[in-house]
Amino acid sequence: MTLLSVQDLVKHFPISGASKVVKALNGVTLGIERGETLSLVGESGSGKTTVGRAVVGLMEPTSGEIVFDGKPLSWQRNIRSPELRGRIQFVFQEPAESFNPREPVLRAIMEPLRYLAISRHDREVRLREVLELIRMPLALAQRLPGDLSPGLLQRAAIGRAIITRPDLVVLDEPTSALDPTARAEIVDLLRNLQRKLETAYLFISHDLNTVRFLSDRICVLYLGSVMEVGPAAKLFNDPRHPYSLGLMDSVLLPHPSLRTAARISLSGEIPSPVDLPSGCPLASRCPLVESACTREMPASDYPETGHRVHCLNHHQRANRTQGPDQFARFRELSDAMLRQGLPLNEPA
Numbered sequence: 347m348t349l350l351s352v353q354d355l356v357k358h359f360p361i362s363g364a365s366k367v368v369k370a371l372n373g374v375t376l377g378i379e380r381g382e383t384l385s386l387v388g389e390s391g392s393g394k395t396t397v398g399r400a401v402v403g404l405m406e407p408t409s410g411e412i413v414f415d416g417k418p419l420s421w422q423r424n425i426r427s428p429e430l431r432g433r434i435q436f437v438f439q440e441p442a443e444s445f446n447p448r449e450p451v452l453r454a455i456m457e458p459l460r461y462l463a464i465s466r467h468d469r470e471v472r473l474r475e476v477l478e479l480i481r482m483p484l485a486l487a488q489r490l491p492g493d494l495s496p497g498l499l500q501r502a503a504i505g506r507a508i509i510t511r512p513d514l515v516v517l518d519e520p521t522s523a524l525d526p527t528a529r530a531e532i533v534d535l536l537r538n539l540q541r542k543l544e545t546a547y548l549f550i551s552h553d554l555n556t557v558r559f560l561s562d563r564i565c566v567l568y569l570g571s572v573m574e575v576g577p578a579a580k581l582f583n584d585p586r587h588p589y590s591l592g593l594m595d596s597v598l599l600p601h602p603s604l605r606t607a608a609r610i611s612l613s614g615e616i617p618s619p620v621d622l623p624s625g626c627p628l629a630s631r632c633p634l635v636e637s638a639c640t641r642e643m644p645a646s647d648y649p650e651t652g653h654r655v656h657c658l659n660h661h662q663r664a665n666r667t668q669g670p671d672q673f674a675r676f677r678e679l680s681d682a683m684l685r686q687g688l689p690l691n692e693p694a
Protein backbone atom coordinates (compact mmCIF):
# COMPACT_ATOMS: atom_id res chain seq x y z
CA MET A 347 0.00 0.00 0.00
CA THR A 348 1.18 3.52 -0.79
CA LEU A 349 2.62 5.10 2.37
CA LEU A 350 1.70 8.69 1.61
CA SER A 351 -0.78 9.92 -0.92
CA VAL A 352 -1.25 13.62 -1.57
CA GLN A 353 -4.39 14.32 -3.59
CA ASP A 354 -5.17 17.60 -5.31
CA LEU A 355 -3.46 19.71 -2.64
CA VAL A 356 -4.22 23.41 -2.81
CA LYS A 357 -2.66 26.14 -0.66
CA HIS A 358 -3.57 29.77 -1.09
CA PHE A 359 -1.91 32.23 1.29
CA PRO A 360 -3.98 35.34 2.02
CA ILE A 361 -2.22 38.66 1.49
CA SER A 362 -2.95 40.97 4.38
CA GLY A 363 -5.05 43.97 3.41
CA ALA A 364 -5.68 42.62 -0.09
CA SER A 365 -8.46 40.52 -1.57
CA LYS A 366 -6.01 38.46 -3.64
CA VAL A 367 -4.10 35.36 -2.50
CA VAL A 368 -0.71 33.77 -3.25
CA LYS A 369 -1.53 30.55 -5.09
CA ALA A 370 1.33 28.45 -3.76
CA LEU A 371 -0.15 25.02 -4.58
CA ASN A 372 -2.77 24.47 -7.22
CA GLY A 373 -3.78 20.82 -7.09
CA VAL A 374 -0.67 18.78 -6.34
CA THR A 375 -1.07 15.00 -6.51
CA LEU A 376 1.76 12.64 -5.66
CA GLY A 377 2.46 9.42 -3.77
CA ILE A 378 5.33 7.90 -1.81
CA GLU A 379 5.83 4.17 -1.39
CA ARG A 380 7.32 2.60 1.72
CA GLY A 381 11.08 2.86 1.88
CA GLU A 382 11.49 4.96 -1.26
CA THR A 383 12.80 8.46 -1.88
CA LEU A 384 10.63 10.85 -3.82
CA SER A 385 12.43 14.08 -4.62
CA LEU A 386 10.56 17.32 -5.16
CA VAL A 387 12.41 19.62 -7.53
CA GLY A 388 11.62 22.94 -9.18
CA GLU A 389 12.70 26.54 -9.15
CA SER A 390 12.42 28.75 -6.12
CA GLY A 391 8.78 29.48 -5.33
CA SER A 392 7.44 26.37 -7.06
CA GLY A 393 5.84 25.16 -3.81
CA LYS A 394 8.26 22.44 -2.64
CA THR A 395 8.49 23.62 0.96
CA THR A 396 4.74 24.22 1.12
CA VAL A 397 4.10 20.57 0.18
CA GLY A 398 6.62 19.44 2.82
CA ARG A 399 5.11 21.62 5.52
CA ALA A 400 1.61 20.38 4.75
CA VAL A 401 2.76 16.76 4.99
CA VAL A 402 4.35 17.25 8.43
CA GLY A 403 1.37 19.24 9.70
CA LEU A 404 3.09 22.62 9.96
CA MET A 405 0.76 24.23 7.46
CA GLU A 406 -2.94 23.73 6.90
CA PRO A 407 -3.83 23.23 3.24
CA THR A 408 -6.69 25.20 1.70
CA SER A 409 -8.10 22.00 0.23
CA GLY A 410 -7.09 18.54 -0.90
CA GLU A 411 -6.36 15.36 0.95
CA ILE A 412 -3.29 13.77 2.50
CA VAL A 413 -3.60 10.06 3.25
CA PHE A 414 -0.91 8.42 5.37
CA ASP A 415 -0.78 4.65 5.71
CA GLY A 416 -4.37 4.38 4.54
CA LYS A 417 -5.80 7.04 6.87
CA PRO A 418 -6.72 10.59 5.88
CA LEU A 419 -4.77 13.22 7.81
CA SER A 420 -6.86 15.97 9.25
CA TRP A 421 -5.23 19.16 10.40
CA GLN A 422 -7.86 19.65 13.06
CA ARG A 423 -8.07 16.04 14.23
CA ASN A 424 -4.96 13.94 13.98
CA ILE A 425 -2.07 15.46 12.03
CA ARG A 426 -0.44 16.84 15.20
CA SER A 427 -1.11 13.70 17.23
CA PRO A 428 1.86 12.12 19.04
CA GLU A 429 1.48 8.95 16.97
CA LEU A 430 1.77 10.78 13.67
CA ARG A 431 4.54 13.03 14.93
CA GLY A 432 6.53 9.91 15.68
CA ARG A 433 5.82 8.37 12.29
CA ILE A 434 6.40 11.45 10.11
CA GLN A 435 9.53 13.41 10.97
CA PHE A 436 11.36 16.26 9.29
CA VAL A 437 14.79 17.84 8.81
CA PHE A 438 15.18 21.44 7.67
CA GLN A 439 17.84 23.35 5.81
CA GLU A 440 19.53 25.29 8.60
CA PRO A 441 20.71 22.89 11.28
CA ALA A 442 21.69 25.67 13.68
CA GLU A 443 18.18 27.08 13.69
CA SER A 444 16.58 23.84 14.77
CA PHE A 445 18.59 23.48 18.00
CA ASN A 446 18.32 25.42 21.25
CA PRO A 447 21.77 27.02 21.60
CA ARG A 448 21.68 26.57 25.39
CA GLU A 449 20.80 22.87 25.39
CA PRO A 450 23.15 19.95 24.73
CA VAL A 451 22.56 18.41 21.32
CA LEU A 452 21.75 15.13 23.03
CA ARG A 453 18.58 16.56 24.60
CA ALA A 454 17.34 17.70 21.20
CA ILE A 455 18.05 14.30 19.64
CA MET A 456 15.96 12.63 22.36
CA GLU A 457 13.14 15.18 22.27
CA PRO A 458 10.83 13.34 19.81
CA LEU A 459 10.85 10.30 22.12
CA ARG A 460 8.26 12.09 24.18
CA TYR A 461 5.78 11.13 21.46
CA LEU A 462 6.37 7.47 22.31
CA ALA A 463 5.28 5.63 25.44
CA ILE A 464 8.60 3.93 26.18
CA SER A 465 10.59 3.40 29.38
CA ARG A 466 13.61 5.40 30.42
CA HIS A 467 15.78 2.37 29.76
CA ASP A 468 14.42 2.04 26.22
CA ARG A 469 15.02 5.72 25.63
CA GLU A 470 18.67 5.25 26.53
CA VAL A 471 18.89 2.24 24.23
CA ARG A 472 17.32 4.21 21.38
CA LEU A 473 19.76 7.06 21.91
CA ARG A 474 22.78 4.76 21.76
CA GLU A 475 21.41 3.11 18.61
CA VAL A 476 20.87 6.45 16.93
CA LEU A 477 24.28 7.84 17.85
CA GLU A 478 25.82 4.76 16.31
CA LEU A 479 23.69 5.11 13.19
CA ILE A 480 24.66 8.74 12.71
CA ARG A 481 28.26 7.97 13.69
CA MET A 482 28.40 10.51 16.50
CA PRO A 483 30.38 9.85 19.72
CA LEU A 484 28.42 10.43 22.94
CA ALA A 485 30.92 13.05 24.09
CA LEU A 486 30.19 15.11 20.99
CA ALA A 487 26.43 14.80 21.45
CA GLN A 488 26.82 16.13 24.99
CA ARG A 489 28.19 19.43 23.66
CA LEU A 490 26.19 22.55 22.87
CA PRO A 491 25.09 23.15 19.23
CA GLY A 492 27.54 26.03 18.90
CA ASP A 493 30.45 23.60 19.42
CA LEU A 494 29.48 21.49 16.40
CA SER A 495 30.11 22.18 12.72
CA PRO A 496 27.05 22.60 10.44
CA GLY A 497 27.67 19.11 9.02
CA LEU A 498 27.74 17.52 12.48
CA LEU A 499 24.67 19.46 13.54
CA GLN A 500 22.79 18.26 10.47
CA ARG A 501 23.80 14.72 11.37
CA ALA A 502 22.34 15.33 14.83
CA ALA A 503 19.15 16.71 13.23
CA ILE A 504 18.88 13.52 11.18
CA GLY A 505 19.43 11.51 14.38
CA ARG A 506 16.60 13.41 16.01
CA ALA A 507 14.37 12.67 13.02
CA ILE A 508 15.01 8.92 13.01
CA ILE A 509 14.95 8.30 16.77
CA THR A 510 11.23 7.49 16.67
CA ARG A 511 11.84 5.06 13.78
CA PRO A 512 9.52 7.01 11.50
CA ASP A 513 8.01 5.66 8.29
CA LEU A 514 8.60 8.95 6.51
CA VAL A 515 11.12 11.78 6.87
CA VAL A 516 10.57 15.06 5.04
CA LEU A 517 13.99 16.53 4.24
CA ASP A 518 13.77 20.17 3.13
CA GLU A 519 17.05 21.22 1.49
CA PRO A 520 19.05 19.33 4.14
CA THR A 521 22.37 19.77 2.35
CA SER A 522 22.17 23.23 0.84
CA ALA A 523 23.71 25.05 3.81
CA LEU A 524 26.70 22.68 3.89
CA ASP A 525 30.10 22.67 2.24
CA PRO A 526 30.71 19.98 -0.43
CA THR A 527 32.44 17.54 1.94
CA ALA A 528 29.74 17.75 4.59
CA ARG A 529 27.11 17.52 1.84
CA ALA A 530 28.59 14.29 0.51
CA GLU A 531 28.71 12.86 4.05
CA ILE A 532 25.07 13.68 4.66
CA VAL A 533 23.99 12.16 1.35
CA ASP A 534 25.94 9.02 2.18
CA LEU A 535 24.42 8.90 5.66
CA LEU A 536 20.88 9.30 4.32
CA ARG A 537 21.41 6.48 1.85
CA ASN A 538 22.83 4.15 4.49
CA LEU A 539 20.06 4.95 6.95
CA GLN A 540 17.41 4.23 4.35
CA ARG A 541 18.98 0.88 3.57
CA LYS A 542 19.03 -0.07 7.25
CA LEU A 543 15.74 1.42 8.44
CA GLU A 544 13.65 1.34 5.24
CA THR A 545 12.42 4.85 5.94
CA ALA A 546 10.77 6.70 3.08
CA TYR A 547 12.06 10.19 2.26
CA LEU A 548 10.34 13.18 0.75
CA PHE A 549 13.49 14.96 -0.37
CA ILE A 550 13.15 18.62 -1.26
CA SER A 551 16.06 20.14 -3.11
CA HIS A 552 17.31 22.59 -5.67
CA ASP A 553 20.46 20.56 -6.05
CA LEU A 554 19.84 18.12 -8.86
CA ASN A 555 23.22 16.48 -8.42
CA THR A 556 22.24 15.43 -4.92
CA VAL A 557 18.77 14.51 -6.11
CA ARG A 558 20.32 12.19 -8.68
CA PHE A 559 22.15 10.26 -5.96
CA LEU A 560 19.21 9.84 -3.62
CA SER A 561 16.02 9.54 -5.62
CA ASP A 562 13.93 6.57 -6.62
CA ARG A 563 11.40 8.89 -8.20
CA ILE A 564 11.30 12.60 -8.95
CA CYS A 565 8.41 15.03 -8.99
CA VAL A 566 8.93 18.28 -10.92
CA LEU A 567 6.91 21.23 -9.62
CA TYR A 568 6.38 24.57 -11.31
CA LEU A 569 4.31 27.39 -9.82
CA GLY A 570 2.42 25.01 -7.56
CA SER A 571 1.58 22.40 -10.21
CA VAL A 572 3.14 19.02 -10.99
CA MET A 573 4.70 19.09 -14.44
CA GLU A 574 6.09 15.56 -14.47
CA VAL A 575 6.62 12.75 -12.00
CA GLY A 576 8.31 9.43 -12.62
CA PRO A 577 11.29 7.15 -11.99
CA ALA A 578 14.54 9.06 -11.41
CA ALA A 579 16.36 7.37 -14.29
CA LYS A 580 13.52 8.29 -16.61
CA LEU A 581 13.51 11.90 -15.47
CA PHE A 582 17.26 12.29 -15.89
CA ASN A 583 17.72 10.31 -19.08
CA ASP A 584 14.52 10.94 -20.92
CA PRO A 585 12.43 13.71 -19.37
CA ARG A 586 9.28 14.42 -21.34
CA HIS A 587 7.98 17.73 -20.10
CA PRO A 588 9.67 20.82 -21.61
CA TYR A 589 10.13 22.22 -18.12
CA SER A 590 11.80 19.01 -16.84
CA LEU A 591 14.01 19.00 -19.92
CA GLY A 592 15.28 22.48 -19.20
CA LEU A 593 15.75 21.72 -15.54
CA MET A 594 17.57 18.43 -16.05
CA ASP A 595 19.74 19.67 -18.88
CA SER A 596 20.90 22.55 -16.73
CA VAL A 597 22.62 20.11 -14.41
CA LEU A 598 24.29 18.22 -17.21
CA LEU A 599 26.04 21.21 -18.65
CA PRO A 600 29.67 21.10 -17.58
CA HIS A 601 30.50 24.78 -17.33
CA PRO A 602 29.25 26.39 -14.08
CA SER A 603 28.32 29.64 -15.78
CA LEU A 604 26.42 27.71 -18.43
CA ARG A 605 24.54 25.91 -15.72
CA THR A 606 23.26 29.15 -14.29
CA ALA A 607 22.51 30.51 -17.72
CA ALA A 608 20.62 27.35 -18.59
CA ARG A 609 18.32 27.78 -15.62
CA ILE A 610 17.73 31.39 -16.45
CA SER A 611 17.05 30.55 -20.09
CA LEU A 612 13.92 28.70 -18.99
CA SER A 613 12.49 32.02 -18.05
CA GLY A 614 10.69 34.62 -20.04
CA GLU A 615 8.39 36.25 -17.61
CA ILE A 616 7.53 33.91 -14.75
CA PRO A 617 3.87 34.56 -13.97
CA SER A 618 3.09 35.86 -10.51
CA PRO A 619 1.56 33.26 -8.16
CA VAL A 620 -0.94 35.99 -7.28
CA ASP A 621 -2.16 36.35 -10.86
CA LEU A 622 -1.71 32.91 -12.35
CA PRO A 623 -2.90 32.56 -15.92
CA SER A 624 -5.46 29.88 -16.77
CA GLY A 625 -4.22 26.65 -18.30
CA CYS A 626 -0.64 25.45 -18.04
CA PRO A 627 1.47 27.81 -15.90
CA LEU A 628 4.47 27.24 -18.19
CA ALA A 629 2.60 28.40 -21.29
CA SER A 630 4.18 31.87 -21.34
CA ARG A 631 7.70 30.39 -21.34
CA CYS A 632 7.23 27.21 -23.33
CA PRO A 633 8.62 26.78 -26.85
CA LEU A 634 5.94 24.17 -27.57
CA VAL A 635 2.98 26.30 -26.54
CA GLU A 636 -0.29 25.95 -28.44
CA SER A 637 -3.46 27.93 -27.94
CA ALA A 638 -5.09 25.04 -26.03
CA CYS A 639 -2.32 25.23 -23.41
CA THR A 640 -3.65 28.55 -22.17
CA ARG A 641 -7.13 27.12 -21.70
CA GLU A 642 -6.59 23.98 -19.63
CA MET A 643 -4.05 22.27 -17.41
CA PRO A 644 -3.44 18.96 -19.18
CA ALA A 645 -4.26 15.64 -17.59
CA SER A 646 -1.34 13.27 -17.23
CA ASP A 647 0.07 10.93 -19.77
CA TYR A 648 1.37 7.38 -18.99
CA PRO A 649 -0.16 7.13 -15.46
CA GLU A 650 -0.20 3.34 -15.75
CA THR A 651 3.61 3.20 -15.79
CA GLY A 652 3.98 5.47 -12.75
CA HIS A 653 5.15 8.23 -15.07
CA ARG A 654 2.94 11.29 -15.41
CA VAL A 655 3.56 14.13 -17.83
CA HIS A 656 1.24 17.12 -17.69
CA CYS A 657 1.82 18.53 -21.14
CA LEU A 658 -0.96 18.88 -23.66
CA ASN A 659 1.41 19.05 -26.56
CA HIS A 660 3.19 15.92 -25.50
CA HIS A 661 -0.10 14.18 -24.77
CA GLN A 662 -1.44 14.85 -28.24
CA ARG A 663 1.77 13.84 -29.91
CA ALA A 664 2.02 10.65 -27.87
CA ASN A 665 -1.35 9.61 -29.27
CA ARG A 666 -0.02 9.81 -32.80
CA THR A 667 1.97 6.67 -33.24
CA GLN A 668 3.79 7.75 -36.38
CA GLY A 669 5.91 10.81 -36.83
CA PRO A 670 9.32 12.00 -35.78
CA ASP A 671 10.95 10.81 -32.60
CA GLN A 672 9.24 12.82 -29.85
CA PHE A 673 12.14 12.87 -27.50
CA ALA A 674 14.53 14.07 -30.20
CA ARG A 675 12.19 16.95 -30.97
CA PHE A 676 11.74 17.91 -27.35
CA ARG A 677 15.45 17.69 -26.89
CA GLU A 678 16.11 19.89 -29.88
CA LEU A 679 13.61 22.48 -28.70
CA SER A 680 14.97 22.32 -25.21
CA ASP A 681 18.47 22.91 -26.51
CA ALA A 682 17.20 25.97 -28.28
CA MET A 683 15.51 27.07 -25.10
CA LEU A 684 18.70 26.55 -23.13
CA ARG A 685 20.73 28.50 -25.62
CA GLN A 686 18.47 31.52 -25.49
CA GLY A 687 19.93 32.99 -22.36
CA LEU A 688 23.58 32.22 -23.06
CA PRO A 689 26.06 34.96 -23.84
CA LEU A 690 27.53 34.42 -27.31
CA ASN A 691 31.11 34.18 -26.12
CA GLU A 692 30.40 31.25 -23.74
CA PRO A 693 31.63 27.83 -24.85
CA ALA A 694 28.69 25.78 -26.22
Ligand SMILES: Nc1ncnc2c1ncn2[C@@H]1O[C@H](COP(=O)(O)OP(=O)(O)OP(=O)(O)O)[C@@H](O)[C@H]1O
Pocket residue numbers: 359360368369370388389390391392393394395396397552619
Ligand atom coordinates in the same frame (compact mmCIF):
# COMPACT_ATOMS: atom_id res chain seq x y z
N1 LIG B 1 3.59 32.15 4.63
C1 LIG B 1 3.47 32.54 3.37
N2 LIG B 1 2.73 33.63 3.06
C2 LIG B 1 2.59 34.04 1.78
N3 LIG B 1 3.16 33.42 0.73
C3 LIG B 1 3.92 32.33 0.98
C4 LIG B 1 4.12 31.85 2.32
N4 LIG B 1 4.92 30.75 2.25
C5 LIG B 1 5.22 30.58 0.95
N5 LIG B 1 4.61 31.52 0.21
C6 LIG B 1 4.67 31.65 -1.26
O1 LIG B 1 4.25 30.41 -1.80
C7 LIG B 1 5.00 30.10 -2.98
C8 LIG B 1 5.68 28.75 -2.79
O2 LIG B 1 6.66 28.89 -1.79
P1 LIG B 1 7.59 27.68 -1.31
O3 LIG B 1 8.47 28.18 -0.23
O4 LIG B 1 6.74 26.50 -1.03
O5 LIG B 1 8.42 27.40 -2.64
P2 LIG B 1 9.78 26.56 -2.78
O6 LIG B 1 9.69 25.84 -4.08
O7 LIG B 1 10.02 25.74 -1.57
O8 LIG B 1 10.85 27.71 -2.89
P3 LIG B 1 12.37 27.73 -2.32
O9 LIG B 1 13.09 26.71 -3.15
O10 LIG B 1 12.83 29.13 -2.58
O11 LIG B 1 12.31 27.37 -0.88
C9 LIG B 1 5.96 31.25 -3.18
O12 LIG B 1 5.37 32.16 -4.09
C10 LIG B 1 6.08 31.86 -1.80
O13 LIG B 1 6.39 33.23 -1.86
